[in-house]
Amino acid sequence: MAKKLFLKTLGCAMNVRDSEHMIAELNRVEQYDLTQDESEADLIIINTCSVREKPVNKLFSEIGQFVKHKKKGAKIGVCGCTASHLGKEILKRAPEVSFVLGARNVSKITQAINSEKFVDININYDESEYAFGEFRQNPYKAYINISIGCDKKCAFCIVPHTRGEEISIPHDIILNEAAKAAKNGAKELFLLGQNVNNYGKRLSGGKKGTLNFSQLLSQISKINEVERIRFTSPHPLHMDDEFLEVFASNPKICKSMHMPLQSGSTNILKSMKRGYSKEWFLKRAEKLRQMSPDAAISTDIIVGFPGESEKDFEDTIEVIERVGFEQIFSFKYSARPFTTAAQMTNTIDDETASLRLQRLQSRHASMLDEMSQRYLDKIFEVYFEELRDNGMIAGRTSQNFAVCATGSEELLGKIKNVKITHPQRLILYGQVV
Ligand code: 5AD
């Protein structure tokens, strides 16, 4: 009988892809099949995130739950970013854990399960050209890594310490993977990296790539079966005119741009080491709106970064109002080990940070209420990918707006025009036309 694998994935899209790679390796080499029931699993893996402190704290109670419910003799492994940063401490705090595998060592998963108390969290390990097996959780949308690691030194961010230096994957590997995924039915490709629009800066072994990100996008868009291309995360600093031009003019590139602002205050941006000012960001966003008026812009914001004054916070609100982001992921600052911000002493108290987060979120919610009404009676192309209850089906527009319409299975995997009849803040309801 095949062995069973239960895998829990936390965090970002890169982790989702790392999990797919682990599933593929474990199936190819060890004949593991996935199960959704932890109590029948022979192997339980938690693929962790460490970008903020809360999920890290939760890890140990989660391990405790798995220990309670697992089958006798089943192994538990901890992978991903928290594995990278805590390493063998995990084995000390949770002796039931059999192995700890860092975010940059995914290809060693079969070695990890076959060794006693295996720990490998090397952040210099280079698996950028490793030929992983094939596995995709979503038949409609294929995640494709284009680079690993991150060379930026944002003061708040632990990622360069868990995923190591930035290495781009050679473009021929990416183009092959893209063509294969599209031929297998994934009309949409999602290109992944910590800093995607810095693509090509350094390949494995140190040499420079021959294509930059804009050129890579153009090449991928030439694959016939590819209908939509998305990517995450780009850095605002690398949003030059060439990139915005390709983004705006290529019809296969989804009109959804993530522009992580982090803070609207030039002072805070400086102390975060983001490399741009409030004015510079506003100009780039304005240029993007001019070149691509239909595009939606999403962003990430951190409130309560050390030293953030009321005036700094108001600058953030001002940028939000001026750009009119269609989506905001907002977080309270969380001090992380290995980061320069963790040494800063001018910290903001939790109550102030919570209040700011609330103010930001409620301001944005009312902006969204207003914005969503603009979509009434508009027609969007929707790629349907999920069946819902009550005869409804859900999908995404090019702008990444979630749309729900009446429809059944035969619409899955199809792109259809939908007229919006009931726009709501987070979901646009409509009818296929
Ligand atoms: N505290 C809070 N949020 C953080 N992020 C990254 N590091 C931290 C931190 N220490 C947020 C940033 C980033 C997103 C993925 O997570 O906004 O863009």
Ligand code: SF4
């Ligand atoms: Fe962190 Fe900055 Fe790299 Fe994003 S670009 S992962 S915020 S260091």
